[in-house]
Amino acid sequence: MLHVPKIKAITLDLDDTLWPVEPTIVRAEQALADWLAQHASATARLLSDSPVRSQLRKAVLQAHPEVAHDFSALRLAYLGRAMALAGDDIALAPAAFEVFFAERQNVTLFPDSLSALAALAARYPNVAVSNGNANVHRVGLGAYFVGSVSAQSFGVAKPHIDIFHAAARSVQCDPDEVLHVGDDAHLDVVGALNAGMQTAWINRDAKVWSHPQTPHITASDMAALCAALGLDL
Ligand SMILES: [Mg+2]
The missing domain is CATH 3.40.50.1000 (HAD superfamily/HAD-like)
Incomplete structure (x- = not known):
């Protein structure tokens, strides 16, 4: 035996x-989009474009392979890059991330x-x-x-x-x-x-x-x- x-x-x-993770992420993405629309509207407009989002994701992964396992670090880098590209203040990235992260915990x-x-x-x-x-x-x-x-x-x-x-x-x-x-x-x-x-x-x-x-x-x-x-x- x-x-x-x-x-x-x-x-x-x-x-x-x-x-279930999917509805949690959908809510967190929406909370982030709402926050960006209010506080970093150029970034919000940029990220409303789906091909831009996937391009940015790829670029961030390429630039930061050392944090490929760390979704928080990746998302923070992604937001910073989007803000820079859109011409918003990149100092807003941690606050934007926190909006996403807080809702991510609301399971x-x-x-x-x-x-x-x-x-x-x-x-x-x-x-x-x-x-x-x-x-x-x-x-x-x-x-x-x-x-x-x-x-x-x-x-x-x-x-x-x-x-x-x-x-x-x-x-x-x-x-x-x-x-x-x-x-x-x-x-x-x-x-x-x-x-x-x-x-x-x-x-x-x-x-x-x-x-x-x-x-x-x-x-x-x-x-x-x-x-x-x-x-x-
Ligand atoms: Mg699982």
Whole structure:
């Protein structure tokens, strides 16, 4: 029989695992556009053009490959470049970024997430592992996490094994004692499997699994994950 070590800690993806990210980003983009229209109208006009936006994004990535994993740094650089190009005051970039960032933290959880997080946190130390720039404290979930390792803070993104190993180390666990939970088959499940972790795939949309390695647990949502772990909600 396959030996599966006891789970001592959980590492947890955030975007699309605990909340849908798309509506959050749409709202944040709108808040930023509204702010720019008021405070940097030439930039707002420039960025209303979709080809200009994608050109700017490419230019920023080319100019700052060292922060390719850091969405906050990229967006700040993007806003600064747009303001310079439009002839607005580039000193406004940090304030504009903060408008986006604040709304980025204003997430609407999936209905199953909060009680599942509470149940998980009552049994295990939870560590957030995210490539995005949501902050568990700013989204109001800090009480359910003992720590977080982000691509931004750590310097490499999932699926690199180092970010998973850093998360395991942060709770004094070997990788095989950790269950990584996430929605992305490649970034979360395959990444964590390669790092030697146990894995749970949160498959909310009934997608078909298409990788040679398979997750230890597949759950349709966070409540189903808790059921699979024998946790009461
Ligand atoms: Mg995700």
